[in-house]
Amino acid sequence: MKDLKDLWEFGLETYDASTNQRFDMHVALMTTVSDFPGYEMLSGWSTKGYLACPECHYETDFEWLPCSGKTVYRANRKFLDPSHPWRHDKRNFDGKLKERCQPIPLNGIDVEYMLRDFPNAFGKKQKQPRRDVDDPNPWRKIPIFFELPYWKHCSNRHNLDVMHIEKIFFDNIIRTLLDISLKTKDNLSARRDLVELNLMPELQLIELEDGSEEFPRSRFWMSLEQKRKFCQVIKNSKLPQGYASNLSRCVQVGERKIAGYKSQDALFMMNYLLPIVVKTTLPKDVASPLIRLSPFFKGICSNSNDPYSEVIPEPKRKSRVRLQGKGVKKSNLKKKENKSDFIFLAEFLENMQAQLVQQLAPSVTNAILTQLRDANIFLLTKMGNLLNLEPQSIRCMASKMEMK
Incomplete structure (x- = not known):
């Protein structure tokens, strides 16, 4: 605490390499x-x-x-x-x-x-x-x-710490889905509490005539074969080097258990492996909320201010394409050989050049734009023949685009 007070009041002499000067840097714990x-x-x-x-x-x-x-x-x-x-x-x-x-x-x-x-x-x-x-x-x-x-x-x-919270989430999900004894959240005490709270009557314990209690199956119940499949998918997953540790040592297919993983392993399985596994083993109404948990935690860890933007993305709008010329039909767009029958306008080329300059080397950019211009001239000639335009008009249009 004494060091934090001194750093705030007196600062620490620091060298700035950009200006070749020294200054007093004050530090605050935020x-x-x-x-x-x-x-x-x-x-x-x-x-x-x-x-x-x-x-x-x-x-x-x-x-x-x-x-x-x-x-x-x-x-x-x-x-x-x-x-x-x-x-x-x-x-x-x-x-x-x-x-x-x-x-x-x-x-x-x-x-x-x-x-x-x-x-x-x-x-x-x-x-x-x-x-x-x-x-x-x-x-x-x-x-x-x-x-x-x-x-x-x-x-x-x-x-x-979001990694600690995410690991706890993943632990409880795995233990409950695999029904691990003494660690699952869906136990006898939880079912009796449902009776006390008068919630979810379809999951409440049923008293039989002999005095025993029947434990109704939940929607996320899995058979032994489904649990083995659940564990086998995680065990056989091939991961890039450095993303996580050896997950195969954490999975026991015969005992249907997953244990011994660390926080980084839980983060990777939660974000990438869990959506794949639950989609293949659980019903859609159960798998859907579990799948949406992955982008939610991704949104918390990302630079986005709204974690729900990863869970509920904006609806995609279908792009509208204007077709010009005789003999060009909307059904032709589905054919592979006709997917290039578009005219690239000069504005499109300018926007493309601005984007490519920022991402690619200038030599690669010029090569790509040259191919686009050649394709544009070819398509102008093809469309001019369809519309019965004079060759002089086609050359004039191509020269204007070259000047732009």
């Missing part, structure tokens, strides 16, 4: 990146219990699952746009409308004011009992970063 347990250590906000969401803070919506013994946070539709159709979808969610707006996150000035008299008690502590629902104090300490004079003015002080 944000931190960590996993969710590390978020608690850096921010001081408890990431466990009833108010575990740092963004929703005191407005966190939570539910206690009595059978699973967990606290869940299902009110995620409040982060959608007010006009989003999922806000009014009762059937596929909890049977309620969601009209509540997104909570406003606490800024640094508010946090500093709230923790002005908070006692920092470090060291080994006795285990505290479970906090009450109405406990107004989810803070654990005053973050040391508030000793920096500019920290309270930072708008985005803490961030989560």
Whole structure:
């Protein structure tokens, strides 16, 4: 912390090679990146219990699952746009409308004011009992970063590591699809919680006459042969060098398990292999949302500001082609030999030249444009013969295009 203060107040003498001068470079810490347990250590906000969401803070919506013994946070539709159709979808969610707006996150000035008299008690502590629902104090300490004079003015002080989150997502998806014992999320306690919450009656446990309970099959249930196929596809995948580790050692086809992979391996399988595997083994209504998860995580890791742009691309518009001359029909475009029967206008050549100059060497650009001009003159002659134009008119048009 002392080094961060000195770098902000006094700076560090640095050499600028472009101007051949030295200057004092001041440094500021703008944000931190960590996993969710590390978020608690850096921010001081408890990431466990009833108010575990740092963004929703005191407005966190939570539910206690009595059978699973967990606290869940299902009110995620409040982060959608007010006009989003999922806000009014009762059937596929909890049977309620969601009209509540997104909570406003606490800024640094508010946090500093709230923790002005908070006692920092470090060291080994006795285990505290479970906090009450109405406990107004989810803070654990005053973050040391508030000793920096500019920290309270930072708008985005803490961030989560997307690779860690993506690995957790992939772990839960794989364990649930392959029905790995003691690790799947579709277990007996989860089915009993559905009865308590009165959700998804088709998946709730069915009591039989002898007192036992029947476990209904879910839509993502796979047979043993499908699970082997699922694992075999990942095991036999051939990857470019450096993209991921040896995934074949992580796949056990006989036991139908995938384990021992790292975060980089999970990122690669989530983005590239999982869409291929689920499309060949699962029904369309189950595979579709899993496939859309891949571009969503790609959008988060890309330079795009909107991750949903990768998931829901803009609709493609069909290009319109104007056909000129006698004997030229729209059906001819489907024939391979007639795909070159277009006239490249001078504006097209100019735009093509501007794009090619930026990407290719000038010699390659000139060669390509020369071929396009030759093709243009040939097509002008061909179309002139079809339209019964005089050769002088055709040469005049070609010379004008050469001058441009």
